[in-house]
Amino acid sequence: MSATQTTPTVATEDAPASRLSRISRLQALQILILLVVTIAVFTALRPDTFLTGFNIRGIVQNTAIYAVLGVGMTFVIITGGIDLSVGSVLVFSGVVADKVMVWYGGQGWATVLVGLVAALASGLAWGLVNGVLVAKAKVPPLVVTLGSLSAALGFAQIITKGLDLRDAPQALVNDIGFGNIVGQVPTIAVVAAVVVVFGIVLLHRTRFGLYTYAIGSNAEAGRRSGVKVERHLIKVYAFAGLLAGFAGLLNLGFFQSTTIGGQSNTPLNVIAGVAIGGTSLFGGIGSVFGTVIGLFIPIVLQNGFIQVGVQPFWQQVVVGAVLVAVVYVDQLRRAAALRGTSPRLPFLSRAGGAGSASRKGSA
Amino acid sequence: MKRKSTVIVAVLAAVALGAAACGSDSDGGSNAGGGSDGYELAFVQGVAGDAFYITMECGIKEEAAKQGATVTVQGAQKFDPTLQTPVLQSVIASKPDAILIAPTDVAAMQQPIAQAKAQGIKIVLVDTTLNDPSVAVSAISSDNSAGGKAAFEAIQKLAPNGGKVLGVGVQPGISTTDARDKGFADAAKADSKFTYLGVQYSQNDPAKAASIVSAALQKDPDIVGIFASNLFSAQGSATGIRQAGKQGQVNVVGFDAGPEQIKALQDGTVQALIAQQPGDIGVQGVQQAVKALKGEANEANIQTGSTIITKDTIDSPEGKAAAYKASC
Amino acid sequence: MSAVLEARGITKHYGHVEALADANFDVQAGEVVALIGDNGAGKSTLVRILSGAEPADSGEILFDGRPVHLSSPTDARALGMETVFQDLALAPHLSPVQNMYLGREVMRNGLLGKLGFMDAKSMRDGSRAAFDRLGATVRNLNGPVGSMSGGQRQGIAVARAAAWAQKVIFLDEPTAALGVVQTQNVLELVRRVSGEGIGVVFISHSMPHVMEVADRIQVMWRGRRVATYNKADTSMEQLVSAMTGALAQEAS
Numbered sequence A: 001m002s003a004t005q006t007t008p009t010v011a012t013e014d015a016p017a018s019r020l021s022r023i024s025r026l027q028a029l030q031i032l033i034l035l036v037v038t039i040a041v042f043t044a045l046r047p048d049t050f051l052t053g054f055n056i057r058g059i060v061q062n063t064a065i066y067a068v069l070g071v072g073m074t075f076v077i078i079t080g081g082i083d084l085s086v087g088s089v090l091v092f093s094g095v096v097a098d099k100v101m102v103w104y105g106g107q108g109w110a111t112v113l114v115g116l117v118a119a120l121a122s123g124l125a126w127g128l129v130n131g132v133l134v135a136k137a138k139v140p141p142l143v144v145t146l147g148s149l150s151a152a153l154g155f156a157q158i159i160t161k162g163l164d165l166r167d168a169p170q171a172l173v174n175d176i177g178f179g180n181i182v183g184q185v186p187t188i189a190v191v192a193a194v195v196v197v198f199g200i201v202l203l204h205r206t207r208f209g210l211y212t213y214a215i216g217s218n219a220e221a222g223r224r225s226g227v228k229v230e231r232h233l234i235k236v237y238a239f240a241g242l243l244a245g246f247a248g249l250l251n252l253g254f255f256q257s258t259t260i261g262g263q264s265n266t267p268l269n270v271i272a273g274v275a276i277g278g279t280s281l282f283g284g285i286g287s288v289f290g291t292v293i294g295l296f297i298p299i300v301l302q303n304g305f306i307q308v309g310v311q312p313f314w315q316q317v318v319v320g321a322v323l324v325a326v327v328y329v330d331q332l333r334r335a336a337a338l339r340g341t342s343p344r345l346p347f348l349s350r351a352g353g354a355g356s357a358s359r360k361g362s363a
Numbered sequence B: 001m002k003r004k005s006t007v008i009v010a011v012l013a014a015v016a017l018g019a020a021a022c023g024s025d026s027d028g029g030s031n032a033g034g035g036s037d038g039y040e041l042a043f044v045q046g047v048a049g050d051a052f053y054i055t056m057e058c059g060i061k062e063e064a065a066k067q068g069a070t071v072t073v074q075g076a077q078k079f080d081p082t083l084q085t086p087v088l089q090s091v092i093a094s095k096p097d098a099i100l101i102a103p104t105d106v107a108a109m110q111q112p113i114a115q116a117k118a119q120g121i122k123i124v125l126v127d128t129t130l131n132d133p134s135v136a137v138s139a140i141s142s143d144n145s146a147g148g149k150a151a152f153e154a155i156q157k158l159a160p161n162g163g164k165v166l167g168v169g170v171q172p173g174i175s176t177t178d179a180r181d182k183g184f185a186d187a188a189k190a191d192s193k194f195t196y197l198g199v200q201y202s203q204n205d206p207a208k209a210a211s212i213v214s215a216a217l218q219k220d221p222d223i224v225g226i227f228a229s230n231l232f233s234a235q236g237s238a239t240g241i242r243q244a245g246k247q248g249q250v251n252v253v254g255f256d257a258g259p260e261q262i263k264a265l266q267d268g269t270v271q272a273l274i275a276q277q278p279g280d281i282g283v284q285g286v287q288q289a290v291k292a293l294k295g296e297a298n299e300a301n302i303q304t305g306s307t308i309i310t311k312d313t314i315d316s317p318e319g320k321a322a323a324y325k326a327s328c
Numbered sequence C: 001m002s003a004v005l006e007a008r009g010i011t012k013h014y015g016h017v018e019a020l021a022d023a024n025f026d027v028q029a030g031e032v033v034a035l036i037g038d039n040g041a042g043k044s045t046l047v048r049i050l051s052g053a054e055p056a057d058s059g060e061i062l063f064d065g066r067p068v069h070l071s072s073p074t075d076a077r078a079l080g081m082e083t084v085f086q087d088l089a090l091a092p093h094l095s096p097v098q099n100m101y102l103g104r105e106v107m108r109n110g111l112l113g114k115l116g117f118m119d120a121k122s123m124r125d126g127s128r129a130a131f132d133r134l135g136a137t138v139r140n141l142n143g144p145v146g147s148m149s150g151g152q153r154q155g156i157a158v159a160r161a162a163a164w165a166q167k168v169i170f171l172d173e174p175t176a177a178l179g180v181v182q183t184q185n186v187l188e189l190v191r192r193v194s195g196e197g198i199g200v201v202f203i204s205h206s207m208p209h210v211m212e213v214a215d216r217i218q219v220m221w222r223g224r225r226v227a228t229y230n231k232a233d234t235s236m237e238q239l240v241s242a243m244t245g246a247l248a249q250e251a252s
Ligand SMILES: Nc1ncnc2c1ncn2[C@@H]1O[C@H](COP(=O)(O)OP(=O)(O)OP(=O)(O)O)[C@@H](O)[C@H]1O
Pocket: A357, A358, A359, A360, A361, A362, A363, C014, C015, C017, C018, C019, C037, C038, C039, C040, C041, C042, C043, C044, C045, C046, C086
């Protein structure tokens, strides 16, 4: 009766990468290739204008704010959720920051710092509202964030009576919005890059990131393993809100305006970038790096199309087709690699799987 | 499987390339056409696919052809500075000689347009403007105040006996519609036969405009004219009049003359339209751009007029000419 | 000989379905209790309640003789109870190592750990040791468990529970998907774990396996315990007849 038969089964070994992680790496690689090919094609078509310092700088600037939002969106979508409110929260935070900076007065860095705190606090507040409603009240994320999309914009309009505020301090506009950190490297892009690197480390190296994946993968398993699923979901939405607030300040610096009438396409553009970047709308899979590439692709396509003189409507058609095609290819690969994922989009259903716990358990 | 996805990626790249190639063919390309000294112009619309900007585009293309210049036209899918900025940036990168642009925000577009100027590109502002229009060689726009005045003149003709008139605006703070509302208000106050009831704002929501108008008709059943300073305000005002059962008694004057507005006029939901002259703005825009490129003196500010269209004039040559175009 | 875990009068309804009707249960330290019963008898429901995954409608749970309230799986785990759920409760996109340590990651020392950085190496080593002990055929510690075979997944879940259990371990049909060798490993593990003084609750539809490892056998029928036998005093025939409801009354 002793442990004599510790059988010579195949022992565990550390294969460098499994099918699925190889595939997700492949996905990031493929869209990177798609981006490089796109750039190459446009460079060939417009050798004198496409790959110029001015144009690269512009493309990077135009991606920066989306990238900040994209980091938060990636986390939310990995949990199986979605956040449609980022554009409105951005506007709301910009409005609050603008008001607070006017109240504080001045054009210097102290004013910007005060504005930063105000913007982060406003974004965080909306993120918490989203998170609590999703995690505790179990309202589907699509509905919650559709509601806050509308409410945050509404509050912004109430505060401003519908008129854009344009009181960004000089430091914010000249040094962050349109400034260069060195040479022709735009500050706003460097700031966004810092956020992106932070997001990558947070997602792939820390417990916070692990729980984000775990919830999107199987929230009930996470709960039974002792992950505080509800609390973590709140944190994830709060993080997305915080970044939207930060983006609100950047936006104010870049446009010198709270862009109340704008930003309506922002959440969808960001979600498209996240999806192109290989993050699964079913949750459990994704990367911040992919999101950044995924955000670049439509922007580079649009830029290139404009330079070669393609009509605006065709640009939209191609960008839409690229989105669907890339995600379709991704889906094909994944279906082969990982069976048994839920066929329903999780953000249409109740959060965290807690509600369906007992049913899952009874199989 | 792997091969399949690689194929799809390749196809995507091919599609991108193909679309790019045929796009540049069909549009003449920014650096393909042009004569020996043909200037390359770019027109950045406020929003793509809008009759007002298409009509302007027609004027621009016509005049550019006369001047031997080539034009590329670009616009974002919404009237939104966050969408217009990347479009403008790409246009700047393609290095045209001059850019005609309808800025979507007086502040937000200031820096991006200044960047164009910094690249040595001549700027002409068409229709809308900037906080500091000095970055442009010329700013050409409709005289919106005169347009508002024209709207009142239309009501004078439709209701020669006078009475109460109401304004239905979009929202305060939009320079163009504010000027229209003011032009209308000033003209109405100046005529003693008419009583001006003020302007109420629909927030660009037809339902809100409808409830504003039906409530106003409850209070003042004898309103004879309403000036609705944009499309949705006009649509909603007509609905509000129908709700109050006052069809035929209240005259609605709308602004702009796109296909929808013309249809509303034909249907009798509105009784008159104030048409701006976007084609003329475009023509003058090109003239100013070319002047600047040739080093000639510019007119810093140009205002274009407006035309009243009613059911009687809608089919006349003047009416037809004043209506906006859906394509050139 | 007092029970390490005891349940008294547990009831649980799902809408109109009465999954548990005044069910009793007990397991002692170092003992293997087999919990058997027909499909739908309520075994998994009882396990979920006793491991804190679901609340009971009524009833009492005693741990080491003291009443406890298990409001979450974390409570049960804090008491040293681990569970292999029938649906395994693994996160399919995570690796075996991540699943093994989910909810109790090993953090790095010092500041990095406080910032949320994990000690990947020590978790990997710990997982490898746990899998090797079970002889689980986990070929790849990095791949997502969702792409592994049913048996491999079951092996991971069992290894995880065995590695953490201190007092009680629930195994809800742990061998259903396993190969012959792996099944023997699990049965071996059951004996070894109980030898360490841990109470083992073993759910299985395989009577030979039950007879092989159990010290006592508790039979459930329609949401209640209808019989408890010492292995020495019973036979397969008796167990089968108890499971089909021939004894409506609890016999003990
Ligand atoms: N989430 C749920 N919703 C509704 N009914 C449930 C749920 N979970 C279990 N039940 C019901 O409770 C009863 C007991 O189910 P349970 O899963 O505990 O049985 P079991 O003894 O584990 O069966 P098996 O041997 O098939 O695993 C069954 O009638 C089942 O249909």
